[in-house]
Amino acid sequence: MQFKLIILSVLLTLSSLVAADEKKADCGLAIDAADKIVPDPKDDCDYTKTGLNGVLHRALSSKETAENNQPVSVKEVDGKKEISAAHENVENEFSNAQELQVVKYRLLEKAAIKCSKGFVVDAELYIPANKSMTLELVYHCL
Amino acid sequence: MKKALLPLLITSLVPAAAFAEVTVYGKANVALQYSDKNVGDQQYTELVSNASRIGLKGSEVINDDLKVVYQFEYETKVDDGSNGGQTFAQRNIYVGLQGSGGTLIGGMFDTPLKASQEKVDLFNDYVGDFKTVLEGEIRAKNVVQYSTPAFADITVNLAYINTEKDVPNADDGYSASIVYNTKAIYLAVAADNNTKKASDGTVSAVDTDILRAVGRFTLGPVVLGALWENYDNGVIDEDGYLVSAQWNLTDEWALKLQTAQSDMIQLDGQSTSFGVDYKMSKTAKLFGYYTMVEDERLVLNTANSTWVVDEANRADDKYIAVGVELNF
Numbered sequence: 001m002q003f004k005l006i007i008l009s010v011l012l013t014l015s016s017l018v019a020a021d022e023k024k025a026d027c028g029l030a031i032d033a034a035d036k037i038v039p040d041p042k043d044d045c046d047y048t049k050t051g052l053n054g055v056l057h058r059a060l061s062s063k064e065t066a067e068n069n070q071p072v073s074v075k076e077v078d079g080k081k082e083i084s085a086a087h088e089n090v091e092n093e094f095s096n097a098q099e100l101q102v103v104k105y106r107l108l109e110k111a112a113i114k115c116s117k118g119f120v121v122d123a124e125l126y127i128p129a130n131k132s133m134t135l136e137l138v139y140h141c142l
Numbered sequence: 143m144k145k146a147l148l149p150l151l152i153t154s155l156v157p158a159a160a161f162a163e164v165t166v167y168g169k170a171n172v173a174l175q176y177s178d179k180n181v182g183d184q185q186y187t188e189l190v191s192n193a194s195r196i197g198l199k200g201s202e203v204i205n206d207d208l209k210v211v212y213q214f215e216y217e218t219k220v221d222d223g224s225n226g227g228q229t230f231a232q233r234n235i236y237v238g239l240q241g242s243g244g245t246l247i248g249g250m251f252d253t254p255l256k257a258s259q260e261k262v263d264l265f266n267d268y269v270g271d272f273k274t275v276l277e278g279e280i281r282a283k284n285v286v287q288y289s290t291p292a293f294a295d296i297t298v299n300l301a302y303i304n305t306e307k308d309v310p311n312a313d314d315g316y317s318a319s320i321v322y323n324t325k326a327i328y329l330a331v332a333a334d335n336n337t338k339k340a341s342d343g344t345v346s347a348v349d350t351d352i353l354r355a356v357g358r359f360t361l362g363p364v365v366l367g368a369l370w371e372n373y374d375n376g377v378i379d380e381d382g383y384l385v386s387a388q389w390n391l392t393d394e395w396a397l398k399l400q401t402a403q404s405d406m407i408q409l410d411g412q413s414t415s416f417g418v419d420y421k422m423s424k425t426a427k428l429f430g431y432y433t434m435v436e437d438e439r440l441v442l443n444t445a446n447s448t449w450v451v452d453e454a455n456r457a458d459d460k461y462i463a464v465g466v467e468l469n470f
Contacts, residue, residue: 029167029424029425029469030165030167030199030469031167031168031169031195031197031469031470033199034167034197034199034213034215034234036257037234037236037247037251037252037257037287038245038247038287038289038297038299039199039201039211039213039240039245041240041245041291042292047165047167048165050425051167051425051469051470052166052167052168052470053165053166053167053470056166
């Protein structure tokens with residue numbers, strides 16, 4: 001009996017050590033998390049960009065953009081204009097390289113609309129926001 | 143870009159700000175199955191929907207230490223669109239609170255004993271699901287459950303099932319589990335008392351008790367599962383078991399084997415399944431399986447008052463199927 005307890009203790013210790021060394025794996029499917037019944041408090045998986053959930057979140061992001069009707073704000077500092085999205089708007093948020101390119105192109109496009117003779121980008125501001133980042137451009141027209 | 147109707151319908155109903163913490167999820171699983179059944183000597187093909195479902199889950203933060211959690215899940219029949227006449231049938235639904243002290247939820251959902259199987263049943267929701275052989279697969283109604291935070295990967299779940307009656311022999315039910323869960327090893331011990339009777343509102347002078355132990359071990363590409371159970375309903379007191387093995391040949395291909403046996407539901411009930419999965423992507427797979435379901439149920443021979451195997455009504459069924467599953 002004592003031998004069995006020792007073996008069990010060793011197994012539990014080894015498995016907990018393995019678990020401690022394990023890095024958090026890629027998030028599983030949302031349905032697998034749901035099947036566990038009790039939500040894992042440590043689960044910080046983001047499903048807002050995958051599957052049907054991603055489609056709905058993108059659709060609602062578009063809806064929020066239409067509701068706010070404030071795609072960008074432009075302020076002038078020292079003769080230079082700073083173009084960014086409104087605080088509630090997520091148009092300039094990105095969480096991967098592909099989205100960064102889309103966001104950057106969108107902001108450049110809006111600057112081009114305002115500067116008919118062209119513009120120079122003076123600075124790119126990358127600001128962390130929750131699980132993503134936002135991009136703001138500082139530019140001046142030619 | 144043409145947008146799908148469902149996203150437009152949902153987004154028109156839900157305020158954008160409220161949707162931030164909501165996750166929509168689901169599964170579509172359909173298989174073309176050939177069934178060879180002993181009763182009536184029937185052979186036929188059918189399209190089956192294996193627990194296809196759609197759900198919403200999420201949380202609403204109250205403060206740094208407290209949030210409201212919820213889940214609404216419904217089954218839908220992809221094959222014929224009818225769940226006993228309904229388009230959607232309720233699955234796990236709850237609302238509750240979660241904080242540093244644990245999680246408290248109320249609703250209709252799988253008991254801790256049912257949830258303790260984790261993924262040892264490799265043919266869960268298929269015709270080879272061990273629920274045809276072993277008791278305890280209960281989605282109880284009127285449940286209040288408390289789950290502890292995880293300490294050293296160990297969680298305790300305690301559920302109370304309200305029978306909602308105040309009559310003699312209408313007893314409430316209980317279900318509890320202790321779970322040790324890591325990626326490599328899963329161990330659980332669970333117990334039920336009167337959960338099905340309380341959930342159904344059954345009046346009975348006899349308690350029903352179930353005790354279950356589960357283990358799942360991941361050894362490289364091989365995952366081994368085992369489940370042992372004791373069922374005592376005051377009339378029978380039977381043990382049963384399940385063993386399963388999955389061999390992940392590659393990142394795409396997996397072979398599966400499982401057998402379960404007990405006398406709990408039918409005398410000498412047995413379910414054996416072989417299967418293969420092909421993972422097309424993270425969310426989609428093709429699958430195939432061959433399942434045999436058998437038992438040796440008895441019938442009284444009135445001619446000589448002896449019990450004999452009921453050849454006409456016993457299970458001696460075989461199923462073969464191929465299908466596709468999409469998780470979203």
